[in-house]
Amino acid sequence: MRNGVFLGLFFLTFCSLALRAETEFPPDYKLHADPALSLRDVVDAALSRSPDRLMIKSRQEIAIALKRKSSSFFSDSPEIAISHQNDSLGSNQGLREWEGSLNMPLWLPGEKSANRRKARMSQAEADAYKALMTWQVAGEVRQILWNIKLAEATVRENRKSLEMARSLDRNMKKQIAAGNLPGRDALLSRQETMSREMALITARSEYFHAGQIYQKYTGLDRIPADFTEQMVERETGENLPLINLADARVDYLQAEFREITSRWNSPPTLSLGVRRERGAYQDRNIDSVSLGLSFPLGGRVHAAPKRAAAAVALADAERQRELTRRSQSLQLHEAHHEYETCHAQLLLAEEHFSLAGENLRLGQKSYELGESDMRDFLRIREQYFDSSREIVTQKIKCQRAVARHNQVKGILP
Structure with a gap:
């Protein structure tokens, strides 16, 4: 008996300490819903x-x-070269020579068009990367918002459970005072109430944590009043940002490989020069113009390592594209499976909640008539609370499954 009293006092002390933890975060913290704020606005933020x-x-x-x-x-x-030569430090016979040239690297046939294609593919890859980043941010925003929705529902359900526990505790005290119930039931009722209070504190903490993540990620202190989505059907593989980026990467590396193949290790150079010279013991200048064309020898041999490296990069990009398509296909399957499973579970949860409500009604009547004890009644009520939370969270999870389905399909808000 003494051990039981000691354990009861220890439990109540632990609950009191846990209740003080509520001051670590604002107990009235709430993200206000803004009807004018859309899901797309949050993604842009x-x-x-x-x-x-x-x-x-x-x-x-x-x-x-x-x-x-x-x-x-x-x-x-292009390069400009200027040189001067004289014999002042040599024979000193009046030799003077000035020379300037402009060296202009030339495009090989097909090289310029290959570079233009490479530039276009680079722009396409940049656009695909931007679309991918927008899509990924949209996925993060969707996940964060639904985490807030789940946390908010958990707070609401725990608050409802606490109110029911407090109501029972008040009625219990009246019944004990009237001598209709044994005094030991008061301790069980109080323990149950404090357990509900602790659960509510935990739920509020999780909601506060989810809200902080949202505020840090978006910079907003409001959430959309309604961010539920309708399932959008789209052909598999159509406009999927991950695959689009993989395709753009392959196209760019193909263009780069062609560009490397079309050029030599160093380009041919056209040279245009002017020269002024004065010979020894001469009193007039001789001006001339030069035109030259130089070609590298063995250029393709020296460029072979670059072509090989470009071919390896292209092959790796094609491999990554196939892996991305495979992964995307699995994600699409998982999204469909999650949606179908969620709705099947929701039907069972609704039936389970209906039975739990009827069981609670009969259990309370049985307890009031003295046909069952306090522990049996608390167990039945716990089942009702669990069933109530399950049906609420299951409805939210089904709405989240729709959002995930649209996300995997590449649908932006």
Whole structure:
């Protein structure tokens, strides 16, 4: 008996300490729902704060740079060379010579068009990367919002359970005072109430944590009043950002391989020069103009390692594309399976909740008539609470399954 009293006092002390933890976060914290705020608005807000926007800008700058290069008159930077020669430190007979030349690297046949294609594919890859980042941020926002919805529902269900426990505790005290119930039931009722209080604190903490994640990710302190979605059917493989980026990457590396194949290790160079010279013991200048064309020898041999490296990069990109398609196909299957499973479970949860409500009604009547004890009644009521939470969360999970289905299909809000 003494051990039982000690355990009861220990439990109540532990509950009191847990209740003090409520001050670690605002107990009245709530993200306000804004009817004017849409899911797309939240995605745009999160995208504006995403570090990936820096990568988007960098990829676009690469595409612009490649386009400028492909529009150039020369295949590489032209060079200006200036030289002067005299015999002042030698024979000192009055020899003077000045020479200047402009060296212009030339495009090989097909090389410029290959560079233009590479620039176009680079821009397409940058656009695909931007679309992918938007899609990924949309997925994160969807997940965060539904986590908030689940946490909010858990708080609501725990608050309802606590109110029922407190109501029972008040009635219990009246019945004990009237001598209709044994005094030991008061301790069980109080323990049950404090357990509900602890569960509510935990639920509020989870809701606060989910809200903080949302605020840090989006910079907003409001959520859309309604962000449920309708399932959108689309042909498999149509406009999927992951696959689009993989395709764009392969196209870019194919263009790069063709560009490397079309050029030599160093380009042929057209030289245009002017020369002024004065010979020894002469009093007049001799001006001349030169025109030259130089071709590298063995250029393809020296460029072979670059072509081989480009071929390896292209093969790896094609392999990654196939892996991406396989992974995307599995995700589509999982999304369909999650949606179908969720609705099957929801039907059972609704039936289970109906039975749990009837069982609670009969259990309470049995307890009031003295046909069962307090522990049996609390067990029945716990089953009712669990069933109530299950049906509420299951409805939310089914709505979340629709959002995930649309996300995997590449549907943006």
